[in-house]
Amino acid sequence: MTNKLRSAFSLLLAVACIGPASAAVADVSAPGFSFTLSTLGNTGSTNYASDFGTATQVPAYGWLFAGAMNNPGVGNLTWAYLVDPDPFITGNLSLTNTTGQTQDYIIDFMLNIDPVLGAGSHIAGQASGSLTDANGSGAALLTSILGGPVYTALGDGNTIQGLMSGASQSVSSSFGTASFSGGSFGYPIGSLVGPAIQSTIGIRFAFSLSAGDSVSFSSIFVANPIPGPGALALVLGVGLAGSRRRRQ
Amino acid sequence: MSLAALAASGQALGSFQPATPLFSVVSTAGSASTSNSATQLAPGVYAHTGGWLVSGASVSWTSNVLGWSDSTNSGFLNSNIVVKNNTATSQTFLFTVTMMGTTAGSATFGGSLGGQFVNAGPSLGSLTSSGPLWSASIDGAAVNTQLNNALFFALPFSVESIGSSNFSNQAYASSIASSISVKYSLTLSAGGEATFNSSFSLQVVPSPAALALFGFTPLMGSRRRRR
Incomplete structure (x- = not known):
């Protein structure tokens, strides 16, 4: 076998072995995405909305899902999340508590993923936010619920990582604003190995917000496939072929 | 005598219309009309939700709670703004929320600004402004600016x-x-998203004539009661 044939064979072998790890298919329909808002009360949780909003394909980025809810008995809420089923999920949530009392909120954003991350994943996530005393009472308070995380990255509905556990953010001036960094995990991207994920990734926000006040969160959760043996073979094969070409 | 009593006496110090604010967006991404819906939360207090969208770039607002109290002669304009640039190039946005109204007499004002910047693009992202990113204005003239350059x-x-x-x-x-x-004025790199929470509030200060009325009105009432 000549060197040229050997190089071509190694390249073919690598391409054949690449498998689903680098599968890239043009998106033609919106991926499955859902939004759920629940409030907690003495009698348990109440779901106020799910799966509503609009989906718009954004070339080069994925899909933008956005929605709004204006219910004085619950809150004034908008959200906009840019997602790619390959997968990542990033966006913004803004909420004003328009009820007359401190309210507990649980808000889930879930995205169906494709391809499945069967061999594990490289995960990363981050959150930041701002809290405003929107009613001029002189105080605003945001806390986690029962000391749990405010931000939770979800895989197949299970907790993967949490941020802002036991958080308490406050504003102590009339119409004042406080910004906060909620922390991060997995940066630089590729440094943290997460579990295999079969069907969905998501972000959950769970927090308690004082009456009349406003909060916004910007957040991100990325889960990249860990390169499998096929992809490694491709890298090795291409490198080998290039090296042989250079020597010739 | 309280300010409420002063207002009740027919000497209101001002009036604003938080139900019909003006939302405007100008962007290098193109032109589009804005949409907005208002929900009344309390007398004189309205929450606004709406947006502007063109070619992958968008500005949306929620939790924009605007209010004015004739009894206390105070008002506020809270903004929660999200600006997205999902185009392939950087874009500049100018966004304004205006509440129409008038007051008689001087005022004191205050406010705040906070926010986040998300880069969903594959390259280093930037959020910049030439001049103030945020400014609070009265009658079109800036009275406070934040995040200059x-x-x-x-x-x-x-x-x-x-x-x-x-x-x-x-x-x-x-x-x-x-x-x-x-007003917000900013430039976002491709794939950038900026979120802002801000407030701008004012309290009308009674003029000397109004203060004189404070003293005069209870005096008259007292005389009437004595008779």
């Missing part, structure tokens, strides 16, 4: 806080002739 960077797929700033008890010596407003 702003410059924030974010790595791909990351979130950065832009911090927060607060100001209070600042004096405005004149009456308000037409409006108060909050």
Whole structure:
């Protein structure tokens, strides 16, 4: 076998072995995405909305899902999340508590993923936010619920990582604003190995917000496939072929 | 005598219309009309939700709670703004929220600004401004500015806080002739998203004539009661 044939064979072998790890298919329909808002009360949780909003394909980025809810008995809420089923999920949530009392909120954003991350994943996530005393009472308070995380990255509905556990953010001036960094995990991207994920990734926000006040969160959760043996073979094969070409 | 009593006496110091504010967006991404819906939360207090969208770039607002109280002669304009640039190039946005109204007499004002910057693009992202990113204006003239010549960077797929700033008890010596407003002016790199929470509030200061009325009205009432 000549060197040229050997190089071509190694390249073919690598391409054949690449498998689903680098599968890239043009998106033609919106991926499955859902939004759920629940409030907690003495009698348990109440779901106020799910799966509503609009989906718009954004070339080069994925899909933008956005929605709004204006219910004085619950809150004034908008959200906009840019997602790619390959997968990542990033966006913004803004909420004003328009009820007359401190309210507990649980808000889930879930995205169906494709391809499945069967061999594990490289995960990363981050959150930041701002809290405003929107009613001029002189105080605003945001806390986690029962000391749990405010931000939770979800895989197949299970907790993967949490941020802002036991958080308490406050504003102590009339119409004042406080910004906060909620922390991060997995940066630089590729440094943290997460579990295999079969069907969905998501972000959950769970927090308690004082009456009349406003909060916004910007957040991100990325889960990249860990390169499998096929992809490694491709890298090795291409490198080998290039090296042989250079020597010739 | 309270300010409420003063207002009840027919000497209101001002009036604003928070139900019909003006939302406007100008962007290098193109032109589009804005949409907005208002929900009344309390007398004189309205929440606004709406947006502007063109070619992958968008500005949306929620939790924009605007209010004015004739009894206390105080008002506020809270903004929660999200600006997205999902186009392939950087875009500049100018966004304004205006509440129309007038006051008689000077005022004190205060406010705040905070926010976050998300880079969903594959390259280093930036949020910048030439001049103030945020300004609060009375009758079209800026009375307070924040984040002058702003410059924030974010790595791909990351979130950065832009911090927060607060100001209070600042004096405005004149009456308000037409409006108060909050303006944002910023440039976002491709794949960038900026979220802002801000507020701008004012309290009308009774003029000497109005203060004289404070003293005069109870005096008259007292005389009437004695008779």
